[in-house]
Amino acid sequence: MADSLLHHKHLLWRAGFGMGINQISDLENKSMKTLVNDLLHEQSFTEINYDTPDTPISDNMMATPAAAEMKKEMQQIMRKQNNELNLNFLDQIVNSKDQLREKMAFFWHGHFATRINNSKFSRQLLNTIRKNALGNFKDLLFEVSQSPAMLNFLNNQQNKKGHPNENFAREVMELFTMGRGNYTEKDIREGARAFTGWGYNKEGHFKERKNLHDEGSKQFLNKTGNFTGTDILNIILEQKATAAFITGKIYRFFVNENADSRIVEQLSTDFYNSGYDIKKLMNTIFSSTWFYDKKNIGNRIKSPIELMAGMMRMLPMNIQNPENLIVYQKLLGQMLLYPPNVAGWPSGRSWIDSSTLMLRLQIPQIWSGLRPLEYSPRQDDDIDMGMKSRETALNKSFKNPNITIDWSRLEKVFANRNCEDYLIQNTKTLDMDSVRNFSDRSIKMTIINLMSTPEYQLC
Template sequence: MSISQLQKNNHLLLRAGFGPQLSQFEKLDNWKESEIRGVLFKNYPFQPLALKEKPIGIDYQNIKKMDSVTKKMALQKNRKQIYQLNLSFLDQMVFSEDQLREKMAFFWHGHFATRTNNASFNLQLLNTIRENALGNFGDLLISVSQSPAMLQFLNNQQNKKDHPNENFAREVMELFTLGRGNYSEKDVQEAARAFTGWSFLPDGTFFERPKLHDFGSKTFLGKTGNFNGNEVLQIILAQKTTAKFITTKIYRFFVNEKLNTEIIEDLSKQFFASNYNIKELLQNIFSADWFFREENIGTKIKSPIELMAGMRRILPMEIQNPENLIAYQKLLGQMLLYPPNVAGWPSGKSWIDSSTLMLRLQMPQIWSGLKPLEVEPKSDDDVEMGMKSTQKQTKGFKNPKIVIDWKQVEDVFKSKNIENYLLQRKSPALAKTIQQYSGSSLQSQIINVMSTPEFQLC
């Protein structure tokens, strides 16, 4: 098929951000790609996330010392703040002009996957990722590695000389930098020794404990010396394999699940030569002719967060109970701040099963008030990590009470071919569906188009 300018522009906004904002549809036909990139790569001032109240920092090692009432109140307040942070991050994806930063932060949020029930640690890590999302990967790696959320999640508090804990060192190499098969078990052991003593104070400040650090000589990735944690990370960054691993993962996220090894090889060489300049890597991707090839357009299944954020960017809405949007994250399998494990969320067809697909297709109708949410969020203590929700609590999640400004939507789409603007791929079955509802109101047509399987793709 021939690729229209409208498809190219939609493609760029969907991949480099969370899709077009409603107001952008007016110029989406003839907007130049260079102009869109100018908007995406503009140097916006960084806006850190904040909580309404001072974040509570719970020390779970001492929580058993609390009386039952104090413990319950602390856990409830902490859970409320984590949910608030979850929704604040989602709002940034929906409303921020700095779409590329938030999309890249969303990527790093899954790459450096952590789970902690400490609201303060979550806030610190999320702002670290967002602030460094488009900067230097080495700086981001060090900052995240020294964050209390990561050190706690990967047990580096228990990493001490004479009794090294290898969990943190292993995941830094396997999941965050080199990739499996590019290091040995001996490298894991030696790196763990280098990270001994890496810890944090109760307020989350990174702290090295000299008495717990192994100052002995270590041999890591072919180099020998009295390495500390920072020096091990620098040795990892000096490996071209690291640049290729990160580039491959970024390509899979932003371009296509099906990898083009030749393109990735070229991109990774440029990434390494730039000293891991993330923004430059993304510029190379989003300005390349191959990025706009047919095989890369409308071939990616939207993650639950991408689907939710994208719908909210198209449909201006007031949400009376925004905290209830967390139920949709749970039901669809992607709850911000709660990745399933240290490897992060799966992707592609992993998002789709019989229950999630049905909900995804029904969401436009549910959010428009035409259909109730008939599925209860399941309590999952592995995901909620001790913050188990009772049936009474989840029952209130059913209705976020959404009011959509349909007049504003209809004013934008009244003279447009809706499916051309909202869909990147079409099928013969879709044509029959569109024809079936061609006599319906514009509102119904928009809801029906957004309820198609094709809308699940970007």
Template structure:
């Protein structure tokens, strides 16, 4: 069953972006889907996500084992501040950028090419590489990510030297970034690792091939034999149709439905491979297809914590006095930008919901509106605090409200003569408005807050 135009437009805005912006509500019912797609795919001249906190003094060796403890502490503080700024500036792009598809695709790749390093300069470089190439060519994206210091550091490739190959980087490139398990052998991992020997970077974060550490011997990789370099190995991986199949399947699960329609994915995958891995072409085909708007694909995905937060921030015009406290919510809900739990990135779907996170998710609209305090500490099982459980208590003690002021007058004007649920809930047929209204004083403000506090609002 096909959806009507408002439902289709809402669906597209959530999947190809971070939901409806307050300024899109008025003409959303009448907007043509092609016009909306053009707006979502719009790409202006690229601007990087950055931080303002000054870098540390380049002449001082803070991390030298002989450096005084205060200097190391200062270095760690500056790193933390810069990483927090990157985090919040990336979130700000998701909320406010007109280039919604670029930022949504970057968010997807950010979880796909997951890395976790403390160096903010390396984090900034990888994040902007992903954003710049988000809708470009997968080959360019794969090469630039694979040669980024963040990824080479995270996957230990600076320890990958001839005579002592480290297989970590080669294995994850094949298993997680390109082909997926079952499409290569352990011998391919060993031979691939030999090809990547010597791939490293300098202090400034420039990629370096250290020839003296590279294994010049003949290698046999995925059925081909030669004196392969790391670049040769990536090119051979891209020749495999299993690479296109793996990436297309992952994109389908993220943007369409976790239950894969094999026939559709096979067709998309063939097109992706034949286009030479043109990401924009693949995404255009997905969002232009009638099956994308089938009822079974609408309101079937649980929003990730970042999607939930960005969606609320897009539809409620707000001034945030202490934005750094938004990072606390990311931690509590289990998805902190630039800080994936491991090299596989974040799991999706039902893994976002457990007894502690569901309660907080349902209460965020009330907390941000100043109607209730925050009374939570991070999940016991998360490793965001890297085993330092004492920080959980510290987090609660130092927590301050983000101090959010919401322009409810503007929300009132926008939603006057509109049914709030038609715009805020993806599948409003499943919603019992009598129950929502029974908690409300019938004002638009309370109706919006109560709608955002329903289980239905968790779905997109």
């Protein structure tokens, strides 16, 4: 297999969600530089939405039985809207030409992790992350920190003068910017005082409630002043530790879980000096020769969303009941809009245990209609998604997304090509004899069997 094809595949998996079937013939004639430029060229931005209109809940009628009924109804609508957002985001991930924007948004979605029922707030945050995904980290940090979703999730609505709530200030420093070890407990306390009054109104707009803000002097990261939340974020962005923390996390996600400290340090310095230009950082990574080193290729375990999206990009499919794709996300342990906690999803080997590995290996057969789905969620699954019981979650209607795959198109595309060269990152360990022995040698069965190998789990 030509190195150029291997490098093209590597780039498309890391800077996107794998090669799409419509890219195959095109790729063979493209230089690496053109491909990187294509990925960095952003299309015009469109927001992700849902169909149901937002219904305001008025607080003053919450005490009556009618209001309780209305609240219940609202929660059902919001759950439906969150599901729709989830599927619309998945659709962008699979079908958007803006693959790098969506991959970067997917990364930030795990970095700025929130989990709230309010679908309007979920939608706002998702679109904020997508809009700024390749922009400036400062803008992204400010917009996320002032989003109702984040302020709600981290209790800053309750952060007021005299009774500071430290949750928001702590996570902003620990998880979103500097990382542990670069601030003290005192910095958290003083930062929380500066964020007092940051909240949002019923319409879902950010609001600085001056009457709740602590106007006293604060000491934060060796500076003293009458700081506001805006000052705190600016001081955090002045710290080189912030650039180092973000760059390290991006490197581990896009390049290798074992970070090369020398490279990360250089990238981090450039990122800091560029004023936090995300697109410039990603361009440097994808244009560097070290990105294409053997040790960085085919060494990452695909997350469930990457696994599903990669298959959906390669197999031209018509899905009758897309809502059932949410069940697969749930069973595999990664549901869009529902990270397990504020630290986001874990990665690497944590994606695979005995139950998820079996399902991962069987999805190609299930989606091709060759075997039924026979699974229930992990015991520790805390995403109830409003499904009352595991039986309901997996009743008959949920088992089959009713997928029809256009195999004739795949047969045309792969008529004179080796499927494994396009589907597998590391073909060295692949036993093609057993792949062929398990199939009738048709392109359809070869593809299904390749996607059912342990090697397909890696990108």
